[in-house]
Amino acid sequence: MNAVNHIEQIVTQIVNDSQNIEEHIEQDTKTRIRELNDENFVYEKKIKSNRNKILNLKRKLYQECHHQFIRDYSAASDDVYKYYCSQCSLYRGEF
Numbered sequence: 001m002n003a004v005n006h007i008e009q010i011v012t013q014i015v016n017d018s019q020n021i022e023e024h025i026e027q028d029t030k031t032r033i034r035e036l037n038d039e040n041f042v043y044e045k046k047i048k049s050n051r052n053k054i055l056n057l058k059r060k061l062y063q064e065c066h067h068q069f070i071r072d073y074s075a076a077s078d079d080v081y082k083y084y085c086s087q088c089s090l091y092r093g094e095f
Contacts, residue, residue, distance in 0.1 A: 061088050062095040 069083040069092045081091035 058090060059095050062090050065090070067092070 065088040067085040068087055070086050072082055072084050075082045083092040
């Protein structure tokens with residue numbers, strides 16, 4: 001085998017190796033993106049669940065509180081909720 005053929009083989013091997021490395025990096029990146037999207041989905045479900053729990057707790061609080069409503073002067077004249085409870089901080093008519 002002459003030197004030229006040997007160098008051509010080395011160059012071919014280097015090119016193949018770099019293509020394999022690029023493919024490996026691309027696959028790892030896609031996998032990591034998929035994992036992060038899956039993780040986000042789990043967190044979004046947890047956030048939605050927590051929001052529902054908070055809403056249910058607010059409903060319960062609204063029903064049980066002995067309200068003392070006071071005017072919310074930061075509310076605009078056309079706001080639906082103009083009064084809030086000084087005890088529970090929920091707005092009149094919220095639930």
